[in-house]
Amino acid sequence: MIGDAPQCVFPVCPRSVIPVTAPPLSPPPISTPRAHRLTPQMRSVIDRMHRARRPPLETLSVQEARAAYELGAGVLEIPKPALPRVEPLRIPARDGHALPARLYAPHAEGGALPVLLYLHGGGFTVGSIDTHDTLCRELARRAGCMVVSLGYRLAPEHRFPAAVEDTWDALAWLAAEGRGIGADPSRIAVGGDSAGGTLAAVAALQARDAGLPLALQLLIYPGCAAHQDTPSHALYAHGFVLEEPAITWFFSHYVTHAQRDDWRFAPLHAPDVDGVAPAWVGLAECDPLVDEGIAYADRLRAAGVAVDLEIYRGVTHEFIKMGRAIPEARTAHGHAAAALRAAFGLPGPLDEETSDATR
Template sequence: MMGVLQRMAQLCRPPLHSLTPQQARAAYAAGAEVLEVPRAELARVEDLQIRARDGAMLPARLYAPVAQAGLPCLLYLHGGGFTIGSIATHDVLCRELARLAGCMVVSLDYRLAPEHRFPTAVHDAWDALQWLAAHGREWGADTTRLAVGGDSAGGTLAAVCALKARDSGLQLSLQLLIYPGTTAHQDTDSHEAFAEGLILDHAAIAWFFDQYIAPDAREDWRFAPLLADDVEAVAPAWVGLAELDPLVDEGIAYADRLRAAGVPVDLEIYRGVTHEFIKMGRAISEARQFHRDAAQALRAAFATE
């Protein structure tokens, strides 16, 4: 991992927080697949659109390893601080999850900040999950076996969607939370320990948050799910964290909160790796191990063993 970081530093690219949001998106997209595993060929890869509550049509992409109907389905919400990232930047990852888990994956292009600030991304994610529950059969999904997941900001959205699903009576098989943000402020020990020098640092997090949400709104549980009134009876969780990540402490805290409420939780902390490691499978074995572990969690939750 340290060798990867050294090579990245040698490129002398400007930090994302020094760019405009549009420039940051382009820079992130340009490097998104450099360290990824090869793109898997799947039986089905189809673009579709999902209608949001305000009438906007949200791009989404469906992945399935086989052509037949009746596959369980994961709604995947990409990371990127609510500001960058897309279906395209997480294409390889979603293909791997579909291939290894034997499930359908629907990846959502929720709307990004600062053009669309909080809570638009929350609304888009929840609208998409409800749409899948209502219309997924038309696309070949088994809507009795649904999961929601995501990395980083997408993990935050997935955790929020799981709580909303609980409140609305929508049964989920799993919430797949990959180094999710769960707190309102950058005040944990890991935020201090890993404030500089790694993939995600203090300046970048502050910049992302400034794009997305006003400071006086950050106590809203839809931004910081650790502040939710209760987390009882939510879907079982699989939580995957990076050891060298500002977000690791809040990921552990959320897993502990779920466990204390009686929610089944599997927690994996990948040692010696940083935020974004799941997209570095060409360079580090921990990314490939994560792919297998996350897929196994989905298989177990969907009872596709």
């Protein structure tokens, strides 16, 4: 299935952007007992990443890391779905900055559509609307809703809490002005992957506090804890796509050590989560972040929040964007779309790969 795929995935670094003095290469392919947890397809992707001899992310400059991620983000994506309406937007931030965004709609005409505000992943430092274009198209297509993907400002140029503030400003704008773009402001969800999942979880808490009802928070392997001290951070520290040195590199650009305890960085440590929007939480089993994602889902459930938790076995961080190689990605697309349809009161999901549950 991936025989013709390029050699780099995440964090990718095509040779055109590797520094002249190349840093040490990543460790050799994993051969510890942990590797048996991976599906054959996931193991094949990781082996190809190692054969590509990419330098570790944390050895690159921010500009090099961004360029590499942009170039490699679509390597293993499903074919880009065609939609009848894809438009650029500009959303005003509190400081007057115009935030770039992109609107995706599965219908060019008709009534107002429910809308998902989507926040891309990338450790608050890399990633963009473009790196998550295919995923947002697929969610719009399969969920039958509008998706607005936000280009929030990145660190280190814009450190914490800039991304949090940009996210909230965009969500508040959709609630106030969404009708002008064909969105139904009474049916809004917020979602994202990785760092974007963190931002979505935080925005859901802010929406509760502001009295803004949300239909759903869609959290794809979100970061939720203040520190990298869970068992999964130790178990999957190296060789499983997202590595501990890279996490440290991301966070060093975004937050100070003291700011890590702020719930707007670590929603698991929010004073309370009562009354927050229902959640769909999709996690990768072989991911340093899996334990904190489970802990956040458990905390929501303990507070009486409806939670649908899916753990996709044998796959790693970033799998959601590897649908050409990883079947679990396509399954997760279907699960996420079904959750959105249910939350928005839309008819049942498309008759695609949504029945092969991986709980």
